[in-house]
Amino acid sequence: MSSSKQKSNNKTAKRLPVNGWIIFIAAIILVVGFILWSSLFKAYPVNGKKQMLAISTGDTYSGFIDRLAKENKVNFPIILKLYQKFMIHDSMKAGVYEVRQGMSIRQVMQMLANADNAQMNRILVIEGTTFKQLADSLRKDPLVSKEVLNLPQQQMLQALNIPFQHPEGLFAPDTYFFAKGESDKKILSDLYKRQMKALDAAWANRAPDLPYKDKYEALIMASIVEKETSLDRELQQVSGVFVRRLKMGMRLQTDPTVIYGMGDRYTGNITRADLRTPTAYNTYTNSGLTPTPIALPSQKAIEAAMHPDSSNNIYFVATGNGGHTFSANLESHNRAVQDYLSVLKSKKE
Structure with a gap:
């Protein structure tokens, strides 16, 4: 073989790897470009020319991106999270935003970091x-x-x-x-x-024989019921206890009314002395309802005040594990109180 042919073959052998690297790098660039386009620069899905996007207080970019991914509205959510981490130096702001057709996901994410972009204010x-x-x-x-x-x-x-x-x-x-x-x-x-x-x-469709003079008293009861339980399933039971107490002439003896009457004096703890200190709202020292509501009651609480349960319960106490134990007599109630105290003691230990 002549020396000229050998040199030519050597050059070809050296060129092939270079071409291969060029193709490989080009392929990587194409793949990265596709990932970026299909994640950051893909159009945000909009029904029609525009739609409103509501962001609640406490919403996060991570949760927002996860929700879009779950709904198959975005690709490569990890890319979006990395972009947010390094390129958006603020949290999402609550409000209602107008997303126009053609806006990219990146643009939407940027928009949500500035409350001035919100079209409406969330209350x-x-x-x-x-x-x-x-x-x-x-x-x-x-x-x-x-x-x-x-x-x-x-x-x-x-x-x-x-x-x-x-x-x-x-x-x-x-x-x-x-x-x-x-x-x-x-x-x-x-x-x-x-x-x-x-x-x-609710007043127009109330149960018969309720101990309220008017709908304002029913609203007062609804506010007390609202403050006594956070469980929807207990609203009518709590209402039933207080309605029966009013009919029997028993005092309501509910802590939230005492707390409301204390006003700014309440710092997170209620004492026996507080229960004995008379105020217009203390249902341990006063009979009947409080002079006004003690909170803003929900529609569910209003309905419960108008439709108390039909049991014979006139007592209830917290279980210590969420919810309450309801009782029809003092003996059962005292046992429930001891159970509650045992739960508290075991938790402290």
């Missing part, structure tokens, strides 16, 4: 919280314009056209969406009308 009113807590949250919300909340209480109620002397219990708990900049007057008016609508409907 969360939790059942069992007080009007004071609702008012404080609205005062602190920069997206709510202030018209009535800084007025004295009676002037505020007059401005809202509310024919009651006290605001407690009059506003329906739920999750609401209002336009950014909406007034506190409009927000409170809407919540009041919704609560009155629920109260009127």
Whole structure:
């Protein structure tokens, strides 16, 4: 073989690996590009030209991405999470956002980090919280314009056209969406009308022989029931206990009323002295219902106040493991109390 042919073959042998590397790198670039396109730059799925996307307080990018992946709306969720970790240096902001057709998932993720992009303001009113807590949250919300909340209480109620002397219990708990900049007057008016609508409907269909003079007393009972249990299945049982006590002339003796009457003096613990200290709301020292509701009751609690259970129970105590034990006589109740104390003791040990 001539030396010229041998040199030619050597050059070919050296060129092949180089070409192979070029093809390999090109393939990697194509694969990476496809992954990036199908994850970050893929269009966010929109029904129609635009749709609203609601983000709740506490929602996270990780949970948002996982939800989209579960619904098969995104590919390679790990890429989205890595992008968020290194490129988005803020948390998701609660609100309602307008997602337009053609926006990429990356653009949507960026948009959710800035509350100024929200089209609507999310107002969360939790059942069992007080009007004071609702008012404080609205005062602190920069997206709510202030018209009535800084007025004295009676002037505020007059401005809202509310024919009651006290605001407690009059506003329906739920999750609401209002336009950014909406007034506190409009927000409170809407919540009041919704609560009155629920109260009127429940009152019209109430059970017979209830110990309430009017629907306002039923609302008071609903607020007490709301504060006594967080379990929907117990609402009617708790209502039944208190309704039977009212009919029998027994005092309600419920701690949440004492706590409400303590106001700012309550710091998380209630003592025997607190139970014996008279206030307008202390149902250990006073008979009957409290003068006003003690919280914002849900529609379920209102329905329970109108439809108490038909058992003979007049006592209940916490189990220590969630829920309550209901009893029809003092002997059974005392045993339930001892069981509760045993559970607490075992947990401490």
